[in-house]
Amino acid sequence: MDKQTDFVLRTIEDRGVRFVRLWFTDVVGSLKSVAVSPAEIEGAFEEGIGFDGSAIQGFSRVYESDMLAFPDPNTFQLLPWRGEVDPTARMFCDITTPDGQPAAADSRHVLKxxxxxxxxxxxxxxxxxxxxxxxxxxxxxxxxxxxxxxxxxxxxxxxxxxxxxxxxxxxxxxxxxxxxxxxxxxxxxxxxxxxxxxxxxxxxxxxxxxxxxxxxxxxxxxxxxxxxxxxxxxxxxxxxxxxxxxxxxxxxxxxxxxxxxxxxxxxxxxxxxxxxxxxxxxxxxxxxxxxxxxxxxxxxxxxxxxxxxxxxxxxxxxxxxxxxxxxxxxxxxxxxxxxxxxxxxxxxxxxxxxxxxxxxxxxxxxxxxxxxxxxxxxxxxxxxxxxxxxxxxxxxxxxxxxxxxxxxxxxxxxxxxxxxxxxxxxxxxxxxxxxxxxxxxxxxx
CATH class of the missing domain: 3.30.590.10 (Glutamine synthetase/guanido kinase, catalytic domain)
Incomplete structure (x- = not known):
């Protein structure tokens, strides 16, 4: 586990973060978000979070719909407007196919x-x-x-x-x-x-x-x-x-x-x-x-x-x-x-x-x-x-x-x-x- 990943996990625990929003962008530029519990984040770093790519504009065809979202620990931030009642953080994600290849339709990967x-x-x-x-x-x-x-x-x-x-x-x-x-x-x-x-x-x-x-x-x-x-x-x-x-x-x-x-x-x-x-x-x-x-x-x-x-x-x-x-x-x-x-x-x-x-x-x-x-x-x-x-x-x-x-x-x-x-x-x-x-x-x- 690298230092930034360790920092994210410790911050989530120390600040009592209740939800972590994983963000990525579809082809048109709309921001997509899935909220996961803190207990799932370590697994998300290692294995990603699965989702149906065929439901996202431009991401995949139905027969190749499975996608994985891997959070980028360098983008971790607490969301100030959520306040201290239910502290919430966010991270941007890189999207891959199940075999670990970058998703062809991941806007972030196009720029990378x-x-x-x-x-x-x-x-x-x-x-x-x-x-x-x-x-x-x-x-x-x-x-x-x-x-x-x-x-x-x-x-x-x-x-x-x-x-x-x-x-x-x-x-x-x-x-x-x-x-x-x-x-x-x-x-x-x-x-x-x-x-x-x-x-x-x-x-x-x-x-x-x-x-x-x-x-x-x-x-x-x-x-x-x-x-x-x-x-x-x-x-x-x-x-x-x-x-x-x-x-x-x-x-x-x-x-x-x-x-x-x-x-x-x-x-x-x-x-x-x-x-x-x-x-x-x-x-x-x-x-x-x-x-x-x-x-x-x-x-x-x-x-x-x-x-x-x-x-x-x-x-x-x-x-x-x-x-x-x-x-x-x-x-x-x-x-x-x-x-x-x-x-x-x-x-x-x-x-x-x-x-x-x-x-x-x-x-x-x-x-x-x-x-x-x-x-x-x-x-x-x-x-x-x-x-x-x-x-x-x-x-x-x-x-x-x-x-x-x-x-x-x-x-x-x-x-x-x-x-x-x-x-x-x-x-x-x-x-x-x-x-x-x-x-x-x-x-x-």
Whole structure:
């Protein structure tokens, strides 16, 4: 028994933990949980906890349904919102087949596999996400129209306001869970907030994002508001993105940093950016996986819809943040299309794979976009060689289906399930008669 496993077992006994929640993520990004008693945990470390994988979206076919969940002792944390009455802890799990092989459809394993491939090239992958979400009046979710929980705007300080109290509580819970928060503030839309997590390796960060989503939902219930990570809940307000900053490290050295390079970017950083841009359209069905995601991308509210990069240019898909001379460890790039509803394991695996492909094949980085891309006409963008991201989930799936990079990174089972699941979503959406159609056509046609 290793030290961390021993620590978990002793903590469970010393703190009187009554329940341990074992967490894992399905292909769509939904968090799954099974609560086990403390007496079962030692056995779970050694033999796993069995479950029916065919009942989980994308996990397995009926004839190969048996799965095992092995808790990762390094992710053990007590859940602060459960209090001291019935102390409850959680651990993330790795999913295997009965013969001990990693489950092909385990999102966490998809990312681990991509990180292993980066490690074979001497790289470790660090990320720093800015996670946006809306707070809504709880009764408006059941009795439309939706109403935001406040009318504040960007960086507004609203003394005694709902958002201030909410963020203070949410940040406190996250820090009790060992998740470092760098910033939190009100965003542009009424009721819209943002929490930025301090950078960490991609595997830890994907776990942290899943935990943050749960924390935000739980604190919302406490404070009688409804928290949503839906990409675009209001047609006339900005959508919720998850802008993510990336960097590759070689040991303790930032592989993206070159003091002699333009914007202090190394050749490796420029190749990585070129790879992300080259494959951006192919991965969009994962970074923006819902019909509603495209309302954000094409809603003309600060979301990028064209494949371009720029230095400190917030209209670009890939932004090179303002560099700090002499602070090479902070050199990074930012991908701005990904939204807050993405499966972070799959999204980060694909962004890493795209960047590594650019390094391996020495892709050329296209010229920098120095203009406001949002203000360019389609003809102007074409003349500058700037392509667009897919305009709908249907288009994104059609492009992804032809992508060798996505198929190889996700693996056959996840790749096929995403196509099947999302095509059904598009089919269901296409059959809907919307309020817009009724308002504009019912009386005049």
């Amino acid at each position: 596999r991509a990180l292993d491939q980066a490690a074979q090239r001497g790289f470790s992958f660090y990320v720093h996400p800015e996670i946006e979400f809306y707070l809504l009046e709880r009764d408006s979710v059941e009795n439309w129209p939706l109403r935001p929980a406040d009318q504040a705007g960007y960086f507004d300080n609203e003394p005694g306001g709902t958002a201030n109290d909410f963020r203070r509580r949410a940040v406190g819970v996250l820090e009790e869970l060992g998740i470092s928060v760098e910033y939190s503030h009100h965003e542009v839309g009424p009721g819209q907030n943002e929490i930025d997590l301090r950078y960490a390796d991609a595997q830890t960060m994907a776990d942290n994002i899943q935990t943050l989503r749960t924390v935000v939902k739980e604190v919302g219930i406490e404070q009688n508001v409804h928290a949503t990570f839906m990409p675009k809940p209001f047609p006339d307000q900005p959508g919720s993105g998850m802008h993510t900053h990336f960097s590759l490290f070689e040991g303790d050295n930032n592989a993206f940093y070159d003091p002699a390079g333009e914007y202090e970017l190394s050749h490796t950083a420029r190749q990585f950016m070129a790879g992300v841009l080259h494959h951006a359209a192919e991965i969009t069905a994962i970074t923006n996986q819902f019909v509603n995601s495209y309302k954000r991308l094409w809603g003309e509210d600060e979301a990028p819809s064209s494949i371009a990069w720029g230095h400190n240019n917030r209209s670009a898909l890939v932004r090179v943040p303002l560099y700090k001379p002499g602070k090479g460890q902070s050199t990074r790039i930012e991908y701005r299309a990904i939204d807050s509803a993405a499966n972070p394991y799959l999204a980060y695996a694909l962004l890493l794979a795209a960047g590594l492909k650019g390094i391996e094949e020495d892709y050329d980085l296209p010229p920098e976009a120095q203009d406001n891309v949002w203000e360019l006409t389609p003809a102007e963008r074409r003349a500058m060689g700037i392509a667009d991201l897919p305009g709908s989930l249907e288009q994104a799936l059609a492009i992804m289906e032809e992508s060798e990079l996505v198929a190889e990174t996700l693996g056959e089972q996840v790749f096929n399930y995403v196509l099947l699941n999302k095509r059904q979503e598009w089919k269901d959406y296409r059959a809907q008669v919307t309020d817009y159609e009724l308002r504009h056509n019912l009386n005049r046609l």
